[in-house]
Amino acid sequence: MSLPDGWVAVPLDELTSKIGSGATPRGGREAYGGGEIPLIRSMNVHFAGFDPEGLAFLSQAQADGLANVVVEESDVLLNITGASIGRVCLAPPSMAGARVNQHVCIIRLREVLARYVQSYLASPSMQQFILSENYGLTRQALTKGMIETIGVPLPPLPEQRRIVAKLDALTAHLARARAELDRVPVLAEHLRQSSVVAAFKGELSAAWRNENADVAKTSPVDLDAAYEAVAGQKRRKAAAAIDWQPDVKLPPHWRWVSVDEVLGVVQYGSSAKTSDASDGVPVLRMGNIQRGELDWGNLKYLPAEHAEFPNLFLEPGDVLFNRTNSFELVGKSAVFRGHEAPASYASYLIRLRCSGILPGLLVFYLNSPFGRAWVGQVASQQVGQANVNGTKLKGLGIPLPPEDEQQEMVRILTDAFARADRMEAEAARARALIDRLEAALLAKAFRGELVPQDPADEPASALLARLRTQRAAAPKAKRGRRPKEAAA
Known part of the structure; x- marks a missing residue:
């Protein structure tokens, strides 16, 4: 160079x-x-x-x-x-x-x-x-x-000072920009969570209700019929009663129900040993649920002829609920939206097949601050892991709007979450641009292009000659032995 x-x-x-x-x-x-x-x-x-x-x-x-x-x-x-x-x-x-x-x-x-x-x-x-x-x-x-032996491009000392002053000023600006961008994920998550809370208080769909005032409340008869359509049979026993619900006042056309009242199927996954043989059936595990969506990386597999198949094959619209994990992650949920081939799920997950509620709305609720508050009340702790079983899940109280309003809520929440995702993506792109800008500034600095040269500066060769003279005159350091430990 x-x-x-x-x-x-x-x-x-x-x-x-x-x-x-x-x-x-x-x-x-x-x-x-x-x-x-x-x-x-x-x-x-x-x-x-x-x-x-x-x-x-x-x-x-x-x-x-x-x-x-x-x-x-x-x-x-x-x-x-x-x-x-x-x-x-x-x-x-x-x-x-x-x-x-x-x-x-x-x-x-x-x-x-x-x-x-x-x-x-x-x-x-x-x-x-x-x-x-x-x-x-x-x-x-x-x-x-x-x-x-690292080679250093050495400018005159006054130019070193100018370069450092310029870098300090520019990096201070970049640091402030990074600090602002670091706030974006926090703001995006606040948007997600505040939107979900407002949705389940009825605030996000208030305009829809004003335009659809004649919509009837979902009745127990409606829920029983929906259950039979999904489960393929009438209820054999009454649905579980509500054990816990948040302190929320509901709009007139809504009702409180237990999660059990709006589910047609509650089924645990397979505990069979999986392998990396990718010619088999992919088995989703707790690590495959990320931020309310399914991540199809890092999969394990079971043979296609496994005895629990096809009973444990997932169907589009199934909700997967993580029943065992760390306390911070237990209860996370996602909707299975289909896959190019049959897929199944492991025993730390519970399959929920919705009857009286839209799968997406149930997932929004389970992953919301309301869902996290409920987990904090009911999770049992076991050697570093927390557990929320199917029985506890059935007793969770959830606000139930009419089906048409549920669709409006899912639409609004999906849009809000997409906005939050875009905010984070744009911040990540801006952060990458800042990193590239900083790299370019540093490269210019050490090529001598960041600040102007001054012909009046003492050249670096004179500084180097002085340093060599000082080095030659300096006494050689003596190599001492490390003192021994004092006797006890």
Whole structure:
């Protein structure tokens, strides 16, 4: 890469007074927290800056064993191992006197702006280089020798200051834009949830009711007839009574019913062992229900001749209810809308075939804040998992509008959820554009195109010559042995 006049390309080692990482303190991780001297680990080093969350603390004796890696203000901190390899930030003033462990490297500069070097190491081209197969990724570790040989495009010191000032100003704007975009998923989810709550209070379909005032309330006789049409037989026993319902005042044409009153089939899935043999019948599991929809990735299969088939084949309109999962996820539901081939479902799911309610409306309710409040009341906890069985589900109270109004509610909610999805998609696209813009800005900065050059600046070659003279005159560091543990 050709550089502007006054710039030089130089190995990082020639710009530093120190490149070094720490080690595991005496006593190992079990001894963390026994003192007052901070120990910086890879979890504290992020591109967005230093994060003090999760700092470890060393006793004085432990810190003395890491005396060669004492942090100074504005040291560049670089993660050199594992999944966070390449993450880099500046040490804040509060970390002066801290130590680093074996996963973090201190890079201390001589007469070169640490912020300039930190920005260069964080740039996309350098990150790609650090993570490249021939450099860092396959090793999952950066050695001191590798870090020393990193080539740095070095501008004159005044230009370094101009570049850093410009980058700081631009990245501050980008950070504010990212912060605003980060709010979009929260706003989108608020739109979804507030829309569902308003729908089941009758607020979203109020205009429809004003235009259709003669619509009759769904009667128990209507529900019995709908049950018989779906189940293929009359009810053998009375539907379950309501055990729980939210405190909601319903419009005049609505009624409270138990979920059992509007279901024709409640059926558990297969507990048979599945396989990865994709020539079989796909079996949906709890992980295939994502945000109220079915995700057809990561499938397992049962043979087509499995004994429970075709009884457990899904039909379009079936609702799948997740009866066992973590507390946050148990009760999530989705509608099966069909598949190109027969499909089934596993035992942690319950198939619900609706009779007196539209499947989509039932799913909106089960996934709503009302549904989550109900789960909080009835879920039983078992070794990290929560369970809501079919019996409890049947006793859930649900508002039941007339069928035509149900269709209007599903239409309005589907539109609201689609708007929320578009908001998130547009925010994700904007975030990607910001990332590309930032990458382009950094690339321009280190090509000398972000700020103008000043011929009056002392050239970087003069700075480099001065650094080499200082380096040659500096006393050689003595390699000391780590002190032994004191005898007990």
